[in-house]
Amino acid sequence: MALIVQKYGGTSVADPDRIANVANRVLKSYTEGHRMVVVLSAMAGETDRLINLAKEMCDPPDPRELDVLLATGEQVTVSLFSMFLRSQGVPAASLLGHQACIYTDRSYGRARIIGIDTTRIREELKKGRIVTVAGFQGVDEVGNITTLGRGGSDTTAVAVAAALKADLCEIYTDVEGVYTTDPRIYHKARLLPKISYDEMLEMASLGAKVLEIRSVGFAKQYQVPLRVRSTFSEHPGTLVCKEDESMEAIPVSGVTYSRNDARVSILGVPDRPGIAVKFFKPVADANIVVDLIIQNSSVDGRADITFTVPKGDLRQTLEIVREVGKEVGARDILSDENIAKVSIVGVGMRNNAGIAARMFEALAAAGINILMISTSEIKISCVIEDKFTELAVRVLHDAFQLDQPR
Amino acid sequence: MALIVQKYGGTSVADPDRIANVANRVLKSYTEGHRMVVVLSAMAGETDRLINLAKEMCDPPDPRELDVLLATGEQVTVSLFSMFLRSQGVPAASLLGHQACIYTDRSYGRARIIGIDTTRIREELKKGRIVTVAGFQGVDEVGNITTLGRGGSDTTAVAVAAALKADLCEIYTDVEGVYTTDPRIYHKARLLPKISYDEMLEMASLGAKVLEIRSVGFAKQYQVPLRVRSTFSEHPGTLVCKEDESMEAIPVSGVTYSRNDARVSILGVPDRPGIAVKFFKPVADANIVVDLIIQNSSVDGRADITFTVPKGDLRQTLEIVREVGKEVGARDILSDENIAKVSIVGVGMRNNAGIAARMFEALAAAGINILMISTSEIKISCVIEDKFTELAVRVLHDAFQLDQPR
Numbered sequence: 001m002a003l004i005v006q007k008y009g010g011t012s013v014a015d016p017d018r019i020a021n022v023a024n025r026v027l028k029s030y031t032e033g034h035r036m037v038v039v040l041s042a043m044a045g046e047t048d049r050l051i052n053l054a055k056e057m058c059d060p061p062d063p064r065e066l067d068v069l070l071a072t073g074e075q076v077t078v079s080l081f082s083m084f085l086r087s088q089g090v091p092a093a094s095l096l097g098h099q100a101c102i103y104t105d106r107s108y109g110r111a112r113i114i115g116i117d118t119t120r121i122r123e124e125l126k127k128g129r130i131v132t133v134a135g136f137q138g139v140d141e142v143g144n145i146t147t148l149g150r151g152g153s154d155t156t157a158v159a160v161a162a163a164l165k166a167d168l169c170e171i172y173t174d175v176e177g178v179y180t181t182d183p184r185i186y187h188k189a190r191l192l193p194k195i196s197y198d199e200m201l202e203m204a205s206l207g208a209k210v211l212e213i214r215s216v217g218f219a220k221q222y223q224v225p226l227r228v229r230s231t232f233s234e235h236p237g238t239l240v241c242k243e244d245e246s247m248e249a250i251p252v253s254g255v256t257y258s259r260n261d262a263r264v265s266i267l268g269v270p271d272r273p274g275i276a277v278k279f280f281k282p283v284a285d286a287n288i289v290v291d292l293i294i295q296n297s298s299v300d301g302r303a304d305i306t307f308t309v310p311k312g313d314l315r316q317t318l319e320i321v322r323e324v325g326k327e328v329g330a331r332d333i334l335s336d337e338n339i340a341k342v343s344i345v346g347v348g349m350r351n352n353a354g355i356a357a358r359m360f361e362a363l364a365a366a367g368i369n370i371l372m373i374s375t376s377e378i379k380i381s382c383v384i385e386d387k388f389t390e391l392a393v394r395v396l397h398d399a400f401q402l403d404q405p406r
Numbered sequence: 407m408a409l410i411v412q413k414y415g416g417t418s419v420a421d422p423d424r425i426a427n428v429a430n431r432v433l434k435s436y437t438e439g440h441r442m443v444v445v446l447s448a449m450a451g452e453t454d455r456l457i458n459l460a461k462e463m464c465d466p467p468d469p470r471e472l473d474v475l476l477a478t479g480e481q482v483t484v485s486l487f488s489m490f491l492r493s494q495g496v497p498a499a500s501l502l503g504h505q506a507c508i509y510t511d512r513s514y515g516r517a518r519i520i521g522i523d524t525t526r527i528r529e530e531l532k533k534g535r536i537v538t539v540a541g542f543q544g545v546d547e548v549g550n551i552t553t554l555g556r557g558g559s560d561t562t563a564v565a566v567a568a569a570l571k572a573d574l575c576e577i578y579t580d581v582e583g584v585y586t587t588d589p590r591i592y593h594k595a596r597l598l599p600k601i602s603y604d605e606m607l608e609m610a611s612l613g614a615k616v617l618e619i620r621s622v623g624f625a626k627q628y629q630v631p632l633r634v635r636s637t638f639s640e641h642p643g644t645l646v647c648k649e650d651e652s653m654e655a656i657p658v659s660g661v662t663y664s665r666n667d668a669r670v671s672i673l674g675v676p677d678r679p680g681i682a683v684k685f686f687k688p689v690a691d692a693n694i695v696v697d698l699i700i701q702n703s704s705v706d707g708r709a710d711i712t713f714t715v716p717k718g719d720l721r722q723t724l725e726i727v728r729e730v731g732k733e734v735g736a737r738d739i740l741s742d743e744n745i746a747k748v749s750i751v752g753v754g755m756r757n758n759a760g761i762a763a764r765m766f767e768a769l770a771a772a773g774i775n776i777l778m779i780s781t782s783e784i785k786i787s788c789v790i791e792d793k794f795t796e797l798a799v800r801v802l803h804d805a806f807q808l809d810q811p812r
Contacts, residue, residue, distance in 0.1 A: 016459070016462045016463045019463065020463070050482075053422070053482075053486065054485075054486065054489060056422045057422045057425065057426070057486045057489055057490050057493075058489055058490050058492075058493030059493075061489045061493070062488065062489040062492040062493065064499070065485040065486075065488045065489035065492065065500055066485070066489065068481060068484070068485035068488075068500055068502070069481070069482060069485035069486065069489075071481070072478035072481050072482055075474060075475070075477070075478050075481070076456075076459070076475060076478055078474070079460075079471040079472070079474035079475035080459065080460065080463045080471075080475065082468065082471045082474075083460060083463055083464055083467045083468040083471035083472065083475075084463050084464050086464075086468040086471065087463075087464030087465075087467070087468065093470070094471055094474055096474070096551075098504065098549070099549050099550075120549075143504070143505050143526075144505075145502075
């Protein structure tokens, strides 16, 4: 019999009826003889309600105290869930972050898990109990409550599964699994039965929101088999696991897109060593993540630098860049928010020549101009005009025949 | 400069505006140079909301998990309160029951504090912070969350004050302090500037709801000076403290009443040793608290036993008593819910003869029949017909001239 960690998101535990539904799902696996650890998120909307309450009090709220406040969301669901199981005569116990000994650093609001002492969880399992762990929260070395940031419950689940050396970590959500692309954009999107950690990491970082990216990193690091599936159906969903030969045969697994970035161009900067760092050091210091960077070839000793940043950071980025631009004598600074990034992802890309060419060809055939290109070992991204996003996703999905089961 | 513990109840922290108001009150004492520890209740109505949520899930809810759920109420207020202070540039930190190391036994829902390790609170105070402690909650020896029951935040405040050897514990509520009687029943009720622990204990046990009785017991045990006052005025309220000579000069400090009890009469039981215990042992075993007991003198070897129990326990009491009644051959068993208990309380009673006589005389003069009488060193209680409650309170208040300042 297996040790299984299951995680249920906010929509799965949105009200007492749904919590009871989740409890019955868990109970099914439990009665089959599996040892069960269940990680729960806050009820859908609760975290936002608490954030608004905090903002009514003061804005911005103190990060330490905000975490104390937000941690109540998961505390409510784990207690309701466990009391329901107990009312059904099932042994169960809830554990909060500090009780489950989920230790983190002290970065309130986006804490990183640094270790889990599983003694208490194992004790509860030994008593035959279904153990419910509050997701999203941890505790620092002196007992301050921390939270892991949006999607943090996925990370809790995978970290707990890794620490327990669980046989499987199932992430229950409101979609059936991981698709070849966003089904809301293309009806031909196909559910992937299996995907590698690396592909999932790329897809998550490129905008596919089905899994929180840190949780995938954890799963890869500790080789935790991860299954993404729906709370509201019996479909087995998508297994995220170690790469195997069958995966390498497929050059492209999915098409993703993101509209979160804006483009900044610095025109006519002196083309000499150390110029780029003058711009990117202060941007990095402001905690702004730069994604694609392109520097064109020099003309008359001057070059253009173009890069993308999250839209929310554009204003601050421009302030920094304009200041440095003045200092080094840049000719002009431009920005553009009407861009999108479409990407193809696949571990099979490594052994397949000509994938990039096929991508560019497909976009060109649809009349879509490529503004920037970036590649990694298993991913090719193109920045295009925003308005072409859906079209680009569809033509790429067709070009690589992603609607065909492999 | 003093070390002060202040406690604010649910109506004082009912919404963000009121929480800000409380913060400003605390800040006033802090800027005067006092070291401040603030104990907060859940926002008014929040505990009931959570209980209803639990009952929607299952009824009755599991006690351990209910405590996990209810503890979120105070967690919300302490975080909002502390983040507000921090937004004003004031150093502050919230501590939950487990962080403040408030250790209790494992009686979920009505846990008793067995000790407080003040190390963390003292550390925070040393840093110059206003320390906010979540009321009502504690933690057992293995880290399970417990709650202290209704009014438990008063107990938290007094216990923390005792453990810290604080100079003063102020209980802020929505009334001005302790009155000679309930001002809603008699407009001549007068605010008492001072009252002894013992008088307060009697008044609390007799129905005056201004302070939770366990907190008074704690205050007496550890000699914590307790001030009861209003969050919404500047009036200094009532000091609950050690008895002094000025108190002994006053025979009666207050008149209280209670309508919570019902009367049970067992008629015609054999008058022989061991009969009373046959009735009261099983009642006590059912956790039912018997208050007044009267046994009249024997006629023909048979006697009547009359006693009072809380109305909520009447049905169960009658079941027990009827069974034993059959066994010992009692003639009949009667019950009456239309009774009330009026009491006069005062430490000066000990040295003043004739207080009881004056009480009976005043009731008789008003045409009120006394059904049962019970006395302690500093209290006399009479059970009367329910309908006379207000009248009895007023005539007793007049008889002992409680409207006159001493």
